[in-house]
Amino acid sequence: MNKLNSQKIKSDFPILNQKINRHDLVYLDNGATTQKPNAVINAISNYYSHDNSNTHRSVHELASRATIQYEHARTITAKFIGAKTEEIIFTSGTTDSLNKLVNSLKHQLKKGDEIVLTEMEHHSNIVPWQQVAKETGAVIKWIPITDDFRLDLTTISKLITTKTKILSLTHVSNVLGTINPVKEIIKEAKSINQNVIAIVDAAQSVPHISVNVTDLGCDFLAFSAHKAVGPMGVGVLFGKSQLLVNLEPNHTGGGMVLEVTKDNTTFNQAPYKFEAGTPNVAGAVGLAAALTYLSKLTMNAIEQQMHDLTVYGLEQLNTVHGLNIIGSKDAKNRAPVFSFTIKGMHPHDIGEILNSHGVAIRGGHHCAMPLFKRLKLNGASRASAYIYNSKEDIDQLIVAIKAAQKIFGVDK
Amino acid sequence: MNIANPTDLSTSQLTEEQEIYKENIIDHYKHPRNKKKLENATHKENGINPMCGDHITIYLIIKDNKIEEITFTGDGCAISQASVSLLTDELLGKDLDFAKKITDQNVYDLLGIPISHTRTKCALLSIKTVQKAINLNQ
Ligand SMILES: Cc1ncc(COP(=O)(O)O)c(C=O)c1O
Numbered sequence: 001m002n003k004l005n006s007q008k009i010k011s012d013f014p015i016l017n018q019k020i021n022r023h024d025l026v027y028l029d030n031g032a033t034t035q036k037p038n039a040v041i042n043a044i045s046n047y048y049s050h051d052n053s054n055t056h057r058s059v060h061e062l063a064s065r066a067t068i069q070y071e072h073a074r075t076i077t078a079k080f081i082g083a084k085t086e087e088i089i090f091t092s093g094t095t096d097s098l099n100k101l102v103n104s105l106k107h108q109l110k111k112g113d114e115i116v117l118t119e120m121e122h123h124s125n126i127v128p129w130q131q132v133a134k135e136t137g138a139v140i141k142w143i144p145i146t147d148d149f150r151l152d153l154t155t156i157s158k159l160i161t162t163k164t165k166i167l168s169l170t171h172v173s174n175v176l177g178t179i180n181p182v183k184e185i186i187k188e189a190k191s192i193n194q195n196v197i198a199i200v201d202a203a204q205s206v207p208h209i210s211v212n213v214t215d216l217g218c219d220f221l222a223f224s225a226h227k228a229v230g231p232m233g234v235g236v237l238f239g240k241s242q243l244l245v246n247l248e249p250n251h252t253g254g255g256m257v258l259e260v261t262k263d264n265t266t267f268n269q270a271p272y273k274f275e276a277g278t279p280n281v282a283g284a285v286g287l288a289a290a291l292t293y294l295s296k297l298t299m300n301a302i303e304q305q306m307h308d309l310t311v312y313g314l315e316q317l318n319t320v321h322g323l324n325i326i327g328s329k330d331a332k333n334r335a336p337v338f339s340f341t342i343k344g345m346h347p348h349d350i351g352e353i354l355n356s357h358g359v360a361i362r363g364g365h366h367c368a369m370p371l372f373k374r375l376k377l378n379g380a381s382r383a384s385a386y387i388y389n390s391k392e393d394i395d396q397l398i399v400a401i402k403a404a405q406k407i408f409g410v411d412k
Numbered sequence: 413m414n415i416a417n418p419t420d421l422s423t424s425q426l427t428e429e430q431e432i433y434k435e436n437i438i439d440h441y442k443h444p445r446n447k448k449k450l451e452n453a454t455h456k457e458n459g460i461n462p463m464c465g466d467h468i469t470i471y472l473i474i475k476d477n478k479i480e481e482i483t484f485t486g487d488g489c490a491i492s493q494a495s496v497s498l499l500t501d502e503l504l505g506k507d508l509d510f511a512k513k514i515t516d517q518n519v520y521d522l523l524g525i526p527i528s529h530t531r532t533k534c535a536l537l538s539i540k541t542v543q544k545a546i547n548l549n550q
Contacts, residue, residue, distance in 0.1 A: 408438060
């Protein structure tokens with residue numbers, strides 16, 4: 001298998017070639033968003049320079065080009081996750097995908113129905129369900145995490161019951177880096193209750209590991225382009241075609257209809273009935289360019305590179321006195337997302353001093369407050385690596401952390 | 413970048429952040445002044461920055477328009493905690509009018525370090541909470 005050359009990859013990302021506070025930028029905030037390669041920037045620029053038009057509406061040349069590119073992006077996206085083209089709904093991101101889905105599914109929920117989530121969910125896979133639970137009287141249950149920051153799989157046989165309508169879980173935790181055995185969990189859930197609708201939040205997995213919806217056995221899956229070197233403001237909701245047929249759209253308007261009279265409307269078929277209004281064509285074009293870029297590197301090689309960085313990162317962070325890693329210390333089934341706390345230092349202070357070393361990380365609760373409550377933490381720092389990061393970047397992170405500890409007198 | 417010998421780097425480049433984190437700030441963070449609960453406070457107020465988790469409680473004993481006692485409890489980043497430690501020192505024994513007139517700039521001056529845009533909330537939690545305590549409970 002070909003090995004990735006992070007230095008060469010870095011040169012594809014113009015933003016990374018700059019100094020921050022007189023240091024080479026070391027960008028380790030990829031869990032929040034990734035940077036964009038020239039291939040993506042140019043695809044968007046070319047689209048607006050040559051092909052921009054509204055889609056599916058006019059007969060002129062530009063409209064035709066825009067429509068073809070938009071639909072081509074759908075095909076590329078479908079291929080990337082092993083779906084059929086008509087199963088790909090473009091949204092504005094994971095949050096939008098999940099909200100649209102939850103609000104469409106709520107008509108199938110009633111009092112006493114059960115929704116199963118996990119303790120490591122991002123707020124975007126918690127809050128919409130809470131809203132719907134309040135509205136419908138459905139009940140939310142939680143798959144707990146173990147002391148090794150993994151899902152406690154022994155609880156699934158008890159949590160999934162005949163009342164379970166929904167199982168919605170993250171593939172990769174944006175805080176812990178844990179890669180969940182989603183396929184096995186869905187399989188077990190469906191063996192207990194075959195009507196369970198299985199939903200995967202793939203915001204952090206699509207960039208890191210090869211994701212195939214057929215293999216996972218999920219009914220729906222959501223992700224954002226911007227976390228996979230694509231543009232902000234565009235995302236994907238995958239839905240199994242036979243489920244999309246009966247799913248009611250909750251955003252309505254132009255572009256998603258077949259016929260509208262004063263009294264009634266006939267919706268177009270999926271995926272169009274879920275895409276009301278003028279779509280983000282440039283976003284879809286950018287997403288297609290991003291997925292094509294990743295495909296050229298191959299997801300297998302990316303997976304290997306991510307694993308190597310996880311091994312090295314854990315090894316190096318483990319050597320830092322007073323640093324506590326919030327996540328499994330076993331690199332197996334783990335992404336290079338390193339949350340940590342440092343004795344005697346607040347995440348904000350750590351982030352600020354790291355920034356003065358040109359190292360970009362994030363601090364806070366990372367939109368996962370229930371998880372932090374469970375871990376009895378107020379917040380943590382998080383360094384998250386991606387394809388352009390090298391072992392040297394991890395070294396620079398460690399240097400900056402040690403410098404920060406020295407300033408605070410907590411280095412010994 | 414000196415990757416071969418990373419430890420050299422950390423010592424040679426301390427000056428920049430020492431600017432941001434002057435010893436005085438670290439000292440107030442690690443050894444806060446006036447950090448205790450006041451059971452007989454006449455005025456008390458909580459302040460919180462929900463996004464970063466900084467939180468403080470201010471306790472005051474005010475008599476004849478004068479701050480006879482001012483203490484705090486809380487937790488958070490160095491800037492937020494040093495700010496409240498410094499501010500309580502500054503306000504002890506002063507008139508209420510003095511406390512009401514304290515500006516954001518006065519607090520930055522007390523801290524004596526450059527405060528970046530993202531940290532203004534941390535720096536100002538102290539004065540916002542004190543002024544809320546005074547104004548709300550009058
Ligand atoms: C696991 C997970 N789910 C959902 C989201 C939400 O993604 P977006 O903000 O792009 O809608 C994120 C991003 O922060 C995430 O990490």
